[in-house]
Amino acid sequence: MVVIKSIKSRDVRCPTSLDKTGSDGMNLSPDYSASFCIIETDSEFTGHGMTFTIGRGNELVCGALDLLAPLVVGKSLDDLTADWGKTWRYLTSDSQLRWIGPDKGVIHLALGALVNSLWDLWAKTLGKPVWRVVADMTPEEVVRCVDFRYISDALTPEDALAILQETRIGREDRLAKVLRNEAVPAYTTSAGWLGYSEDKMRTLLQQSVDEGFQYYKLKVGTDLDEDRRRLTIAREVLGYDKGKTLMLDANQVWSVSEAIAHMQSLAEFKPWFIEEPTSPDDILGHAAIRKGLSYTPHGPIAVATGEMCQNRIIFKQLLQAGAVDVIQPDACRVGGVNEVLAILLLAKKFGVPIVPHSGGIGLPEYTQHLSTIDYLVVSGRKSVLEYVDHLHEHFLHPARIEKGHYVTPLEAGYSVEMNPASIDHFTYPGEKGKSWWKTKEAEAVLTAPRVHPL
Numbered sequence: 471m472v473v474i475k476s477i478k479s480r481d482v483r484c485p486t487s488l489d490k491t492g493s494d495g496m497n498l499s500p501d502y503s504a505s506f507c508i509i510e511t512d513s514e515f516t517g518h519g520m521t522f523t524i525g526r527g528n529e530l531v532c533g534a535l536d537l538l539a540p541l542v543v544g545k546s547l548d549d550l551t552a553d554w555g556k557t558w559r560y561l562t563s564d565s566q567l568r569w570i571g572p573d574k575g576v577i578h579l580a581l582g583a584l585v586n587s588l589w590d591l592w593a594k595t596l597g598k599p600v601w602r603v604v605a606d607m608t609p610e611e612v613v614r615c616v617d618f619r620y621i622s623d624a625l626t627p628e629d630a631l632a633i634l635q636e637t638r639i640g641r642e643d644r645l646a647k648v649l650r651n652e653a654v655p656a657y658t659t660s661a662g663w664l665g666y667s668e669d670k671m672r673t674l675l676q677q678s679v680d681e682g683f684q685y686y687k688l689k690v691g692t693d694l695d696e697d698r699r700r701l702t703i704a705r706e707v708l709g710y711d712k713g714k715t716l717m718l719d720a721n722q723v724w725s726v727s728e729a730i731a732h733m734q735s736l737a738e739f740k741p742w743f744i745e746e747p748t749s750p751d752d753i754l755g756h757a758a759i760r761k762g763l764s765y766t767p768h769g770p771i772a773v774a775t776g777e778m779c780q781n782r783i784i785f786k787q788l789l790q791a792g793a794v795d796v797i798q799p800d801a802c803r804v805g806g807v808n809e810v811l812a813i814l815l816l817a818k819k820f821g822v823p824i825v826p827h828s829g830g831i832g833l834p835e836y837t838q839h840l841s842t843i844d845y846l847v848v849s850g851r852k853s854v855l856e857y858v859d860h861l862h863e864h865f866l867h868p869a870r871i872e873k874g875h876y877v878t879p880l881e882a883g884y885s886v887e888m889n890p891a892s893i894d895h896f897t898y899p900g901e902k903g904k905s906w907w908k909t910k911e912a913e914a915v916l917t918a919p920r921v922h923p924l
């Protein structure tokens with residue numbers, strides 16, 4: 471029996487704002503960061519989970535993690551995993567902490583890290599990667615991982631069971647593809663950040679073409695002429711008739727009517743979808759945008775969102791309202807594996823494909839498991855998954871791409887355990903002589919403007 475002894479939070483920040491990696495229409499200077507949750511036990515096993523942020527505020531999530539820790543310290547892993555749906559409800563039921571959510575915000579980001587660290591620990595004790603833990607469950611066991619409160623008007627446990635039983639057909643063939651690294655095609659955003667020069671963009675796009683990628687995503691949404699200039703460059707490299715799919719991402723910069731007008735003007739570049747055209751909370755707004763883009767002279771443009779959708783309830787409403795063509799759940803903005811399973815099941819029920827959000831430190835490490843679970847256990851369909859080629863070197867088992875596909879992770883756990891030296895190097899505010907944040911170089915980042923001047 472493994473008993474949880476302590477939980478430590480670590481505030482880790484990589485200074486990506488130095489080269490504008492991750493920059494987009496809304497987020498001008500992100501420092502890719504992770505609030506780590508590290509579980510220590512009375513055994514040799516440890517659990518590692520994290521949630522992604524882009525810098526300032528990471529300390530708030532670490533503080534929230536410290537507040538959630540007493541819910542699991544002293545508990546046995548067997549007790550916590552015996553009825554996962556019940557455990558998940560328990561972890562969201564400290565009413566004083568729930569008041570500063572519920573199911574959203576800082577407390578929910580921290581919950582994602584905590585729940586995922588428990589899955590990492592559990593998978594390590596079972597000697598399996600997380601995707602395999604779920605794949606080896608019976609449909610009944612998968613259903614028991616989910617808290618159906620607030621979603622049963624759209625998806626009942628019986629619906630979920632029927633979906634999972636039906637998807638078992640063809641499972642062996644799909645498992646063979648998983649083990650041959652053919653289950654999760656990747657798309658790249660590496661060339662698409664707004665802060666990159668034309669030369670850097672061309673070079674990175676060509677590099678991605680040479681590496682075998684078929685799907686490419688670019689940031690848009692600052693200025694229409696600038697977007698047209700960048701999309702012209704992209705299509706010059708990718709062409710229109712070479713089977714290369716282009717996706718666009720506005721990171722919430724538009725109101726509903728602006729989104730429709732702006733995207734109608736970019737339709738000639740034939741994007742598959744526009745991601746986050748407006749506020750992630752605006753379900754009816756997304757429905758209006760989808761309707762407004764269902765016809766353009768160049769064909770319809772699909773609507774995608776999800777990386778900042780805070781919980782399964784928002785996803786439920788987006789699906790019920792017919793507001794989106796693609797949903798993009800994040801592995802740790804929602805409450806970890808259990809809530810993602812609820813969202814995958816909802817997506818399958820409504821026949822909408824998933825494209826999990828993966829643009830951030832540690833996210834590809836997580837989402838490779840989630841896309842594999844969706845393919846093998848829930849939808850039975852392949853989807854594409856974002857791959858951002860940054861910062862993987864800091865992880866013990868980094869996500870890898872071969873021939874445009876994710877290499878299925880086989881190591882036990884959830885793949886986000888970071889090299890201890892990297893954690894120390896990027897700990898904020900950190901110690902002098904240990905942390906990058908105490909060096910002279912860090913001053914430029916620490917004193918950079920936080921927002922556009924008034």
Ligand SMILES: [Mg+2]
Nearest residue numbers: 719745746777
């Ligand atoms: Mg995005």
